[in-house]
Amino acid sequence: MPRIVDAEQRRRELAAAVWRVIRRDGVTGASVRAVAREADTSMGALRHWFATQDALLRFAMLLVTERARARIEAVVGDGPLLPSHVLAVLEETLPLDDERRAEAEVWLALVARALVDPDLAALRDRAAADLHGLCSAVVVALTEAAEEPLGVDVPLEAERLYAVLDGLALHALTRPAALPADRARAVLEAHLAGLRGTPSIVPPSERGNGR
C-alpha cells in the first residue's frame, strides 16, 4: 500500500469517522469495528494508528477542541481582544451551523463519558479552563472599553458569561426548534450588551439595535 504522506492527516480522517459514528449511534456505538467500517478500512489498519479504543476516542475529543480553538484564533488573530470582535469570537463555540453542531454533539457525548473516564476528563478540563479564560478576557475587554468605569466583579461575571455560553450551546444543541441559531445569537448579544454597561433590561424605546 502507498505510504501515507501525512500520518496526522490519516489520523484525522479516522477520527472523522469516529465523529460520524458517534453522531449516528452515540458513543456506545463507536466500537472499533463500527469505526473501521465507517472509515472503509479494516480493524488492523485502525489499530495501526490507534493502539486502543480509548486512544481513538481521546483523539476524536482532542480534535473538537483543536478545531474550535483554530476558529477562535482565526477570528481574534494575534492582536488584543477587541470589543467589536467579542460576539463573533464567542459565537464560534455555539452550534449555529452544521459544522459546529457536529462538534457540539460529539463534545456532549464525550463530556458525558468523561464523567467516568479520567483521560477524557483531562481533555475536558483543559478546554474548560481555556474557555473560562476567554470569558474572563471578554469581560475585561468589554468593561475596560466602557466610557465610565463600571463596578464589575470580573471573576463572577466571567463565570456567569461562561455559564450563559455553555447553557446556550446545550440548549441550541438539544432543543434546536426552541432555540434556533439567530435566537441563540440574540440572547448572547443581549448578555454582552449588559457587560458593555448597557443593561440588557432597557426601556422599549431603546430596543431594536439588531446585531
Next chain:
Amino acid sequence: MPRIVDAEQRRRELAAAVWRVIRRDGVTGASVRAVAREADTSMGALRHWFATQDALLRFAMLLVTERARARIEAVVGDGPLLPSHVLAVLEETLPLDDERRAEAEVWLALVARALVDPDLAALRDRAAADLHGLCSAVVVALTEAAEEPLGVDVPLEAERLYAVLDGLALHALTRPAALPADRARAVLEAHLAGLRGTPSIVPPSERGNGR
C-alpha cells in the same frame, strides 16, 4: 417469595441501582447484568419489572425529573411564585449537594444518550419545557415585583436565565473545584439581582444600595 407490597417502590429500587451503576461506570456500563448485580437480584427478576433495557433507562431518567419536580414543588407550594422564593426554587436544579449531584450526573449521561435515543429525547424535551416555563415564571415574578416597570423582553430573559441555570449546573457538575456550591449560588444570585432591576453592573455613583 413474599409479595411486593408496592410495585412502584420496587421499580424505584431497581432504578436506584441503575443510577449507581451509571455514576460508577457510565451509561455504557449499565447492562442488564450489571444492574441486576448492583441491585442484588437476578436478570430474571429485573426483566420481570422492566421488559427491556430501554424501558429500564427510560424509567431511571424519568425518576430524575420526578424528584427534581417534587423538590421544586415542595419549595414553591401551591401558591404563586414569590420573588423571595425564586433563588431557593432555581437552586433545586443545581448539583449543590450529593443528592442533586447524583441526579445531575445521571441526567447528563442520559441527555447525551438522548441525542441518539428518541425515547429519552422525549423525556428530556418535556423536562426542558418545564424548566423553560419555570424560568419564564421567574422572570415575570421578578419584573412584576420591581418598583418601577422595567422594559424587559420576557421570552429573551427567560431563555437567558435558563441558559445560566443549565450552564451553572453543567459547570458545577464537571468542574466542582472551579465552581463550588456557594460560588454557583452566588453567580445565580447575581443574575437574579439583575432581573430584579438591580443590575449586577452599576455605575460607581449608584453603588452601595446592596442586593
Next chain:
DNA sequence: CGGAAAGTAGCACGACTGTGCTATCAACAG
C-alpha cells in the same frame, strides 16, 4: 536486486451483550 519498514487485512480468543425461555418458589383464593 534485496531487505527493512509502513500499512492493511482479518482471524482467534475470551469476555460480555440483550433477550427469549423454562423452572422454581412463595403466597393467596377457592
Next chain:
DNA sequence: CTGTTGATAGCACAGTCGTGCTACTTTCCG
C-alpha cells in the same frame, strides 16, 4: 387441599465487544 398468580432465578442463543496476533502487500532505501 389444589390452582393461580406474583416474583425470582438463571440457562441458552446469537451476537458484539476489544485486543493480540499473524500474514500479506506496497513502498522506500541502499
